[in-house]
Amino acid sequence: MTTLRLGRRRGTTTRPAAPRRRLSWRLRVARRLAVVAESASRVLGAGAGGVIGGRLILALAPDAARRLASGRDVLLVSGTNGKTTTASHLVAGLATDRPVVGNTDGANTPAGLVRALAWGRATAVLETDEGWLPWAVEQTRPVLVVLLNLSRDQLHRHHEVAALAATWHEALRTVDHVVANADDPDVVHPALAARRQTWVALGIRWTEDSTVCPRCGGACRRTAVEWACHSCGLRRPEPDWWLEGADLVSATTRVPLRPALPGHANLANAAVAVVAAAAMGVPPRRTASAVEQIDAVAGRYDVVEHAGRQVRLLLAKNPASWVEALEMASTRNVPLVLAFNSDGVDGRDPSWLYDVPFGALADRSVVVTGRRSTDLLVRLEMEGLTDVRVAESLTSGLQSLPPGPVDLVANYTAFQEARRELSHGP
Amino acid sequence: MAPDSELTVVQVYPELLGTYGDRGNALALLHRAGGRGLPARNVTVAPDEPVPRQGDIYLLGGGEDAAMLLAFGHLRADGGLSAALDAGAVCLGVCAGYQLLSREFAGPDGAVHEGLGVLDVTCGRLPGARAVGEVLAESTGSAGAGFLTGFENHQGDATLGAEARPLGRLVRGVGNGDGRTEGAVQGRVVATYLHGPVLVRNDDLADHLLQLVTGPLSPFEDRPVQRLRHERRRAALGPARSWWRRQSGHRQVRHG
Numbered sequence: 001m002t003t004l005r006l007g008r009r010r011g012t013t014t015r016p017a018a019p020r021r022r023l024s025w026r027l028r029v030a031r032r033l034a035v036v037a038e039s040a041s042r043v044l045g046a047g048a049g050g051v052i053g054g055r056l057i058l059a060l061a062p063d064a065a066r067r068l069a070s071g072r073d074v075l076l077v078s079g080t081n082g083k084t085t086t087a088s089h090l091v092a093g094l095a096t097d098r099p100v101v102g103n104t105d106g107a108n109t110p111a112g113l114v115r116a117l118a119w120g121r122a123t124a125v126l127e128t129d130e131g132w133l134p135w136a137v138e139q140t141r142p143v144l145v146v147l148l149n150l151s152r153d154q155l156h157r158h159h160e161v162a163a164l165a166a167t168w169h170e171a172l173r174t175v176d177h178v179v180a181n182a183d184d185p186d187v188v189h190p191a192l193a194a195r196r197q198t199w200v201a202l203g204i205r206w207t208e209d210s211t212v213c214p215r216c217g218g219a220c221r222r223t224a225v226e227w228a229c230h231s232c233g234l235r236r237p238e239p240d241w242w243l244e245g246a247d248l249v250s251a252t253t254r255v256p257l258r259p260a261l262p263g264h265a266n267l268a269n270a271a272v273a274v275v276a277a278a279a280m281g282v283p284p285r286r287t288a289s290a291v292e293q294i295d296a297v298a299g300r301y302d303v304v305e306h307a308g309r310q311v312r313l314l315l316a317k318n319p320a321s322w323v324e325a326l327e328m329a330s331t332r333n334v335p336l337v338l339a340f341n342s343d344g345v346d347g348r349d350p351s352w353l354y355d356v357p358f359g360a361l362a363d364r365s366v367v368v369t370g371r372r373s374t375d376l377l378v379r380l381e382m383e384g385l386t387d388v389r390v391a392e393s394l395t396s397g398l399q400s401l402p403p404g405p406v407d408l409v410a411n412y413t414a415f416q417e418a419r420r421e422l423s424h425g426p
Numbered sequence: 427m428a429p430d431s432e433l434t435v436v437q438v439y440p441e442l443l444g445t446y447g448d449r450g451n452a453l454a455l456l457h458r459a460g461g462r463g464l465p466a467r468n469v470t471v472a473p474d475e476p477v478p479r480q481g482d483i484y485l486l487g488g489g490e491d492a493a494m495l496l497a498f499g500h501l502r503a504d505g506g507l508s509a510a511l512d513a514g515a516v517c518l519g520v521c522a523g524y525q526l527l528s529r530e531f532a533g534p535d536g537a538v539h540e541g542l543g544v545l546d547v548t549c550g551r552l553p554g555a556r557a558v559g560e561v562l563a564e565s566t567g568s569a570g571a572g573f574l575t576g577f578e579n580h581q582g583d584a585t586l587g588a589e590a591r592p593l594g595r596l597v598r599g600v601g602n603g604d605g606r607t608e609g610a611v612q613g614r615v616v617a618t619y620l621h622g623p624v625l626v627r628n629d630d631l632a633d634h635l636l637q638l639v640t641g642p643l644s645p646f647e648d649r650p651v652q653r654l655r656h657e658r659r660r661a662a663l664g665p666a667r668s669w670w671r672r673q674s675g676h677r678q679v680r681h682g
Contacts, residue, residue, distance in 0.1 A: 217492030349577040354450030
C-alpha cells in the first residue's frame with residue numbers, strides 16, 4: 001500500500017526523463033497518411049476519423065504504440081464504467097501542470113490509443129478498453145494505471161468478469177503503481193499484482209459480480225463497508241483515500257468535490273481522478289477545481305434542444321451503468337425515452353436487461369426505441385410497467401411527448417446515433 | 427397443486443447462477459401465471475440458506491466457472507434441491523444450470539466433476555471456439571411446441587443418454603455441440619444452453635413448465651413476446667447473417 005506524497009520532486013509517479021528519439025521514417029509517413037485519412041473521413045461524414053487514422057498507423061507501423069509511448073509518461077484508465085469521464089477529469093487536472101494528450105473521444109482500443117499517442121510528446125492519459133488493458137500495459141509501459149471497477153458487460157466478447165480480472169492480474173505484474181478502487185474485489189485482486197497501490201474507496205453499488213472471490217473462487221462476503229473472502233483471506237484493503245459525503249478525504253487531507261456532472265458515479269470518477277493526478281504531482285484541490293468545469297463528456301449529460309424538447313443525454317451500457325442512469329433519471333419526473341441496440345459494442349446478447357431494476361419506473365411514462373426496442377418493451381412488460389410506447393425513431397418518440405424537458409437513456413450505439421440525429425435538428 | 431394454493435417459483439442461488447439475466451425466467455413464469463389469474467410467488471435462495479423442499483418450479487441459471495463450482499458444493503451439501511426433484515418438483519436448468527443437473531461436467535481446466543445426476547446427460551467442453559450467438563431450434567415436442575429462440579454463450583457440450591430427449595432440433599447455432607440438437611428433457615426437468623432469457627422468448631416452454639404443475643391452462647396471447655420471437659427468428663435466419671453464422675457454426679461444430 002502506498003501513502004500518497006505530494007509534490008512533483010519527491011514521491012510522485014513520473015518516468016525519469018529519457019533522451020528523445022527520432023521516430024522511424026515508417027512511423028512518420030504513417031502519421032502523415034493518418035492525417036489525410038482523418039480529413040477524408042470528416043469530409044465524407046464518416047466520423048472524426050481518429051480510429052481510421054490509428055488503424056492506418058498500426059497497419060504501417062505495428063510497433064507504433066511502443067515507439068510512441070517510449071520516453072514519456074503514459075497513464076492508463078480502465079474499468080467497465082466511468083473510463084471516459086475519469087480520463088477527462090484526469091486530463092483536466094494534469095493540464096493545470098503540463099501539456100497532456102488523451103483519447104477523450106472514447107476511442108479506447110489500440111487504434112484510438114495509438115492515434116492519441118501519435119500527436120505530440122506530451123503526457124498521455126489513455127482511456128483503455130478493459131479487454132485491451134493487457135495489450136496497452138505491455139505496449140506503453142505506463143507510469144500509472146487507474147482501475148475503476150469490473151462488472152458484466154458485453155459478455156459475448158469478455159465472457160466472464162473473473163477471467164478478465166485474471167488477465168489484468170497477469171498484465172499488472174510489470175506495473176509500478178496503480179490507483180485502484182478498494183471496494184471492488186475484481187479490481188483489488190489484479191491491482192495487488194502491481195508493485196505499489198494507492199487505494200481509493202469509491203463505493204460500489206453493483207455487487208452481483210463480486211460474490212465469488214476472483215483469486216480462489218471462494219465465497220466473497222460483504223458487510224455495509226467491508227468485504228472479504230473467507231477461503232483465501234483476500235479482503236478490502238485499508239483505503240488511502242475515501243469519500244465522506246462529497247468530500248474526498250485522506251489521513252491528512254480533505255478536498256471538497258463539486259463535480260458538475262450528476263450522480264454518485266461521477267463523484268467517484270472525480271475522486272479517483274484527483275487521487276491519480278496527485279500521484280503525478282498535481283495538488284488535489286487544483287484537480288478538484290478543474291473537474292468543476294466539466295459539465296459534459298463525449299456528449300454524456302449534454303442537454304440538446306430538439307423541437308421544443310430539452311433532451312438530457314444519459315449513457316447506460318450495462319446493468320451497473322443502467323442502475324446509475326436510472327437513479328439520475330429518477331431525480332426529476334419528466335418523460336423518459338429509452339433507446340436500445342445490440343450492435344457489436346453494445347453486446348449482442350441483451351439478456352442482462354433482466355438484471356436492471358426497471359421497477360423504479362413503475363409510475364413513469366416511457367417511450368422505447370432502437371433496433372432492439374422490442375426486447376426493451378417485453379422487459380418492461382415483464383416488470384409490470386403499463387405506460388410504455390414503442391417509437392419507430394428517436395425523433396418520432398420525442399414528437400409524441402409534450403414540449404419540455406425529457407431524459408434519454410441510451411446504450412452505446414443508440415447514444416451515438418441520438419447525438420447525430422438530434423444535432424441535425426427537427 | 428391444489429386449486430387455491432399459490433404456485434412457488436424458486437430461484438436457486440441467483441447471485442451465483444444468474445449471470446445472464448436469469449431472473450427473467452422467474453418473471454416470465456409469474457407473468458404468464460398472472461395472465462391466467464393464478465396466484466404465484468418468487469422465492470430467491472442465497473447460498474448460505476437452505477433450498478426449500480416445497481417449491482413447485484426450481485430455476486438454475488447461468489454462471490461463471492468458479493461460481494458454478496461454488497454453487498455445486500452448496501447444492502450437494504444442502505440436498506434440498508435433489509429432495510424436491512425426487513418428490514416431483516419441476517426444474518429448469520440454463521447453461522451452468524444445465525451442466526449442474528447432468529451426471530458430470532467439465533470444469534474450466536478440463537477436470538471432470540460429478541454433477542447432480544438428475545439428467546442422463548454428460549457435459550464436456552467444446553474444443554476450439556466458444557459457442558456465442560443466436561440460436562434457432564425446432565421443438566421436438568418433448569417440452570412445448572413451435573420454435574425455440576435464444577442466445578448461447580458457452581464452452582460446454584452435452585451428450586444425452588437413453589433416458590433424456592433433446593429439447594429441440596438445431597436450425598442455427600451450436601446447442602449441445604453435436605450439430606443436431608439443443609437442450610435436454612427428462613420427465614419434469616428441462617435443460618438448455620439458451621439465454622434470452624429462454625422463458626421470456628419462448629412462452630410455450632414457460633407454459634409447459636407451468637402446466638406440469640397446474641394442469642391445462644387457458645390460452646394467453648402476449649403480442650410483444652410474439653413480436654420479439656419473430657424478430658429473433660428472422661435475425662437468426664436472415665440472409666446477411668446466415669452466411670456468417672454458417673461460417674462460424676461450421677468452425678464451431680467442426681472443432682466441437
